[in-house]
Amino acid sequence: MKHRTTARARPSWFDKLAMKDDVPKTVMGGAVPSSTIAIAGASLEMFDAGDGAPVLFLHGCDGLDPGHRYVAKLSDQARLLAPSHPGFGRSTLPDWLTEVDDISYIYLELLDHLRLSVVDLVGCSIGAWIAAEMATKAPDRFRRIVLSAPMGVKTGPSDRLDIPDVFAMPEDQVTALMFHDPAKGRLDATALSDEQLAIRLRNRESLALLTWEPYMHNPKLRHRLHRIGCPVLFLRGESDGLISQAYLGRYAALLPDARCDSIAAAGHAPEVEQPEAFAARVIAFLGASTGA
Amino acid sequence: MKAWHFSENAYHHLPPRETYDSIRVTLPNRIYDPEKGAALYDRFIDEWLVAEEEGLGIMLNEHHQTATCVDPAAPLMLAALARLTRHARLLILGNPISNRRQPVRVAEEMAMIDILSRGRLECGFVRGVPYEIAAANSNPVRSNERQWEALDLIIKAWTTHDGPFSHEGRFFHHRMINIWPRPYQQPHPPIWISTTSPSGAARVGARGYVQATFLTGFDGTRAVFDAYRRGWRGAGLGEHVPAHRLAYAALVYTAESEAAARAGAEKLLWYVTSNKVPRHFANPPGYVPISANVAMLRGAEHPLSAFARGASVDAAIEGGFMFAGTPDQVLRQIRKLYRHVGGFGHLLIMGQAGFLEHDETVAGIRHFARHVHPALKEEFPDTALTSDAPSAQHAGVA
Numbered sequence: 001m002k003h004r005t006t007a008r009a010r011p012s013w014f015d016k017l018a019m020k021d022d023v024p025k026t027v028m029g030g031a032v033p034s035s036t037i038a039i040a041g042a043s044l045e046m047f048d049a050g051d052g053a054p055v056l057f058l059h060g061c062d063g064l065d066p067g068h069r070y071v072a073k074l075s076d077q078a079r080l081l082a083p084s085h086p087g088f089g090r091s092t093l094p095d096w097l098t099e100v101d102d103i104s105y106i107y108l109e110l111l112d113h114l115r116l117s118v119v120d121l122v123g124c125s126i127g128a129w130i131a132a133e134m135a136t137k138a139p140d141r142f143r144r145i146v147l148s149a150p151m152g153v154k155t156g157p158s159d160r161l162d163i164p165d166v167f168a169m170p171e172d173q174v175t176a177l178m179f180h181d182p183a184k185g186r187l188d189a190t191a192l193s194d195e196q197l198a199i200r201l202r203n204r205e206s207l208a209l210l211t212w213e214p215y216m217h218n219p220k221l222r223h224r225l226h227r228i229g230c231p232v233l234f235l236r237g238e239s240d241g242l243i244s245q246a247y248l249g250r251y252a253a254l255l256p257d258a259r260c261d262s263i264a265a266a267g268h269a270p271e272v273e274q275p276e277a278f279a280a281r282v283i284a285f286l287g288a289s290t291g292a
Numbered sequence: 293m294k295a296w297h298f299s300e301n302a303y304h305h306l307p308p309r310e311t312y313d314s315i316r317v318t319l320p321n322r323i324y325d326p327e328k329g330a331a332l333y334d335r336f337i338d339e340w341l342v343a344e345e346e347g348l349g350i351m352l353n354e355h356h357q358t359a360t361c362v363d364p365a366a367p368l369m370l371a372a373l374a375r376l377t378r379h380a381r382l383l384i385l386g387n388p389i390s391n392r393r394q395p396v397r398v399a400e401e402m403a404m405i406d407i408l409s410r411g412r413l414e415c416g417f418v419r420g421v422p423y424e425i426a427a428a429n430s431n432p433v434r435s436n437e438r439q440w441e442a443l444d445l446i447i448k449a450w451t452t453h454d455g456p457f458s459h460e461g462r463f464f465h466h467r468m469i470n471i472w473p474r475p476y477q478q479p480h481p482p483i484w485i486s487t488t489s490p491s492g493a494a495r496v497g498a499r500g501y502v503q504a505t506f507l508t509g510f511d512g513t514r515a516v517f518d519a520y521r522r523g524w525r526g527a528g529l530g531e532h533v534p535a536h537r538l539a540y541a542a543l544v545y546t547a548e549s550e551a552a553a554r555a556g557a558e559k560l561l562w563y564v565t566s567n568k569v570p571r572h573f574a575n576p577p578g579y580v581p582i583s584a585n586v587a588m589l590r591g592a593e594h595p596l597s598a599f600a601r602g603a604s605v606d607a608a609i610e611g612g613f614m615f616a617g618t619p620d621q622v623l624r625q626i627r628k629l630y631r632h633v634g635g636f637g638h639l640l641i642m643g644q645a646g647f648l649e650h651d652e653t654v655a656g657i658r659h660f661a662r663h664v665h666p667a668l669k670e671e672f673p674d675t676a677l678t679s680d681a682p683s684a685q686h687a688g689v690a
Contacts, residue, residue, distance in 0.1 A: 189589040209433035
């Protein structure tokens with residue numbers, strides 16, 4: 001795996017951020033270097049590895065762990081471009097940013113900045129929501145799209161949440177809904193540094209900012225999804241307690257060329273619980289042209 | 293020192309504590325009996341009227357979806373009190389403006405109360421405790437910023453008299469703002485803000501509003517008041533902060549005998565011990581700074597939470613959360629806190645909670661008003677200047 005690194009040293013925005021007590025002080029994990037790119041007032045932590053056709057990978061609720069196996073598997077086959085969303089990981093959160101929709105514009109600009117006219121797009125959870133927003137705005141820029149455990153639309157009746165309210169239940173209940181094996185999701189604060197804990201907490205805070213109201217969806221999105229003409233794979237872990245099979249099907253039905261698939265023994269983050277199966281499914285769908 | 297009778301209008305006819313997960317947000321309202329509720333409103337209003345009769349101020353607040361405070365629209369209660377009272381100052385502490393979607397409506401309500409009461413409104417604003425977030429469906433992130441934008445807009449609505457203005461802010465938008473009525477007091481009613489954090493208090497100090505802090509005990513209160521004084525000085529408002537800018541809320545019960553005081557104080561503890569709230573409502577993401585959450589995951593605990601687990605009257609008095617006893621004892625306890633925190637000018641008296649009956653509540657109000665308050669007024673005049681508490685000095689018993 002090759003890394004494109006532009007800023008191993010402390011990035012210039014760090015000092016400004018470090019003044020605020022809500023920004024983690026050191027780079028997560030520290031093992032894999034990331035560069036930073038400034039877009040529309042946000043400094044984005046950017047992981048960029050591998051060769052081949054470019055794949056923009058948009059992480060889920062818990063942020064990007066560049067050391068994870070699925071990242072290696074995907075970057076073996078393609079050039080994997082994976083930003084941390086504004087407010088997640090080490091990326092800054094501009095004051096004006098309030099919605100997932102805002103992030104989709106930042107990432108379209110990121111593609112311009114990287115001089116990538118057409119890419120494959122893979123998103124997980126909130127990353128899949130961002131991906132769907134992007135594709136409705138610039139459908140011609142995406143060749144194929146994978147949406148894993150996507151949220152973002154409201155498909156059911158007004159008196160019932162499509163997605164259980166993760167902010168109104170105990171943490172162990174959230175973990176049980178999100179993981180096939182809840183032991184993998186349980187927070188062990190003693191195993192994490194203060195910085196890692198801070199990143200985890202900040203990810204959750206940013207998730208709340210973006211998904212609080214309307215809860216986990218943009219009412220406009222469903223009326224735009226028909227614009228996405230390229231083939232789209234909707235994926236979910238079979239044990240996902242947040243994104244149901246029925247929800248996935250109703251979501252996919254809003255797009256002209258979508259199919260659904262599932263991954264066994266996985267919850268809301270199949271890329272984390274079943275990295276091989278997840279990567280295999282994604283690579284197979286993106287197809288031959290993603291090979292170098 | 294001014295003293296205020298504060299009652300949360302709690303509904304205490306609850307099933308056993310172990311039968312519900314939370315007294316807030318999710319407790320089904322089938323438990324609330326409208327007949328009993330109506331009788332309680334009558335009773336609590338009567339108690340406020342006793343407070344007025346005894347020369348105390350009247351204080352109320354607002355919470356939502358909770359049995360601890362069945363006053364989800366404090367301006368309505370305030371409107372009733374404005375007509376039922378004649379001379380008491382009326383303190384609402386406060387309007388939860390991070391959770392109110394229309395600040396201009398809040399400005400209208402408060403102006404109306406000020407007119408109804410002919411200028412007796414003391415107008416408090418709060419961000420709202422974390423358990424209000426779910427009940428208000430309010431985003432917990434950036435709620436501080438929302439509070440300050442709302443406050444500035446309300447003040448501008450109160451003080452603009454030449455026809456409509458517009459506001460296109462970060463959180464709120466409103467065209468054609470031109471409220472009727474405008475406030476009775478000029479330029480506007482006194483503004484109070486409650487915060488229990490030093491960073492918030494410094495900002496309040498810089499504006500010179502009245503700063504109230506709730507159940508923060510000896511050291512917590514000192515930190516809040518010191519921060520207020522720093523903010524005050526930093527903004528060039530003067531070298532010393534007058535006592536009437538600072539307020540402290542505590543559980544207070546005064547009686548003729550120690551035994552009677554103890555009995556009343558035991559019942560008042562309900563205010564702290566009844567607050568059964570699961571973590572996901574008590575600490576929504578974004579409500580407190582990330583650094584505070586890291587500290588909590590490392591085992592840090594809010595002093596009041598630590599206290600609530602093993603609450604006792606002695607521990608409450610020791611911690612500075614409660615003043616209870618005979619008039620002499622209560623006076624000594626208040627004096628001790630006053631000296632430790634550098635002084636304050638308002639005592640907000642949580643004088644009713646849970647199973648404290650009407651007669652007991654009234655007796656507590658009267659004893660305090662007749663046998664403690666006169667001495668407090670004499671010893672700690674409103675205009676006294678407060679000072680940064682010397683950090684090395686621990687509270688000595690006077």
